[in-house]
Amino acid sequence: MEERAAIAPEDTRQDFGALVREDRVHTALYRDPVIFEEEMERIFKNTWVWVAHASELPGKNTFKTAHVGRQPVIVTRDKEGKVHVLLNRCRHRAASVCEKKKGKASVFVCPYHGWSYDVDGKLRKVPHAAGYSEDFNTADYPLVSLRVEEYQGLIFATFREDIEPLVDFLGPAKKWIDLFMKQGAGFGVKTGGEHRFRFPGNWKIQLENTTDAYHFPIVHKTFLSSLDDATEDLFDVLGQGGWVEDLGNGHSVMVMIPDLVDLEENLDAPIPERFQALADELAKEYPDDQVRRIVRAVGGSGFNLNLFPNLACSMAFFRVLRPVAVNETEIAHIAITMDGGPEAGNRARLRLHEHFQGPMGFGSPDDAEGWERVQRGARAGDDLWVMLNRGKDPVEGKPSNVGDVSAETGMRAAYQMWKRMMTA
Known part of the structure; x- marks a missing residue:
């Protein structure tokens, strides 16, 4: 069998290209936590990731929770039938706003301080809003929304706005x-x-x-x-x-x-x-x-x-x-x-x-x-x-x-x- 140059452990944290050959991959891809962290950033935040099938959102104001990589999201269908993928994180102090696997809801309410959001992610209401400065605008604090596209009922989301259309990615x-x-x-x-x-x-x-x-x-x-x-x-x-x-x-x-x-x-x-x-x-x-x-x-x-x-x-x-x-x-x-x-x-x-x-x-x-x-x-x-x-x-x-x-x-x-x- 052809001899291969050895790869020192420290190199696996720098030259990712050296870890993949035409006919083999280095075992570090399974076990190196540094590589794993980089995958979450370079792959799962930079491509189309499947989050749901259309039938899991059977009507308006329906939702399911999912993940894009390790980031929790809520997949929703609003009252107009449009699908949204929202980061499951209140814009105030980061508490998750939904813990159910799926269901129907017209609003998501943060259980910590009561900030509430529409199913399209818009911030609806902030309790005791008088405590904020006059320039505080609820329109500035929606749930973070990912780009969403669908093919044959398969719903994908991505963090990147400049990525190729889903149909081109699927090819x-x-x-x-x-x-x-x-x-x-x-x-x-x-x-x-x-x-x-x-x-x-x-x-x-x-x-x-x-x-x-x-x-x-x-x-x-x-x-x-x-x-x-x-x-x-x-x-x-x-x-x-x-x-x-x-x-x-x-x-x-x-x-x-x-x-x-x-x-x-x-x-x-x-x-x-x-x-x-x-x-x-x-x-x-x-x-x-x-x-x-x-x-x-x-x-x-x-x-x-x-x-x-x-x-x-x-x-x-x-x-x-x-x-x-x-x-x-x-x-x-x-x-x-x-x-x-x-x-x-x-x-x-x-x-x-x-x-x-x-x-x-x-x-x-x-x-x-x-x-x-x-x-x-x-x-x-x-x-x-x-x-x-x-x-x-x-x-x-x-x-x-x-x-x-x-x-x-x-x-x-x-x-x-x-x-x-x-x-x-």
Whole structure:
């Protein structure tokens, strides 16, 4: 193996570019708290960060709380239907003005001194305002508002006003978002609840996982053994001719089941046995073509889409990462349902979600243990590299940004974006 020059610990705090090579990254990226602090500034405050799905704000004066990096925000929909992302911090003495995860409110009131704010962030009222000087103007003290843009119901926010439009940042990923949203089966997509957990590891360890098919038959052996034979064959992700594609700006897609890329195709195919009872139930209320469309959507898309830096559109759910500390990350798994779709179809989707992604499911606990062990192992050795060289050589007949399904193409894409932003 090619020899690499050693990197002294003090250098990792100065030359971020030296930590990322074409086929490997330095372990310091997982464990150096100085690097983590710089990531919060250089990445999470300088790009588009996912904060909500439109269905989480179902009407006027609705809200949810979220984070942009480590900074707490409130995502709101005002009485005109406009979405705002506001720093969750009173302009007076910095107390948070909202502690609920979601709900409906026409005003946010600071519990410390009673300053109140409209859902668009405007300061509405200051108790005992006579105590301030005559030039005190409430218009000067709204909640700090971030720039907000939306694509296909995905709501992103950024601290930067001069950043490129969201559609340009997403680039070729837009095609895959469009395909992913076909899970609405004509009804539209709606979030169907979530669960959160933390693991003692760096956020980039989870970022890598979304487009890592190489681990699937090993880590998820218990999940595969829980399936019927036909479904187990379907989840032979390394044997179906899939691929991983670098979509630019750190985004990537991993196609595991090519037959399920476009859920509106192959509707004449036989209904899988595991979905026949659902199809029979749906047939009592819907015509055959719609039944087939719903059933095909219930199983989810055959790909994982990674949107740098914090969102995965993963087969049949949203996975959101939140960096907490250099060695701690929060994960939210958000189930997806059909907005106004049949109860039977949505019930089936939630059962499938629970089977793999749920807190008692077969998939998430195994993934989380793997991530934790990466962080633990990263403490061994002072100058070791994390290898990302699988599938690096070009594949004949494929573009240079495409590798086979087990390639580490997506990880290399994310780290090149990391390098670009950390050295800008």
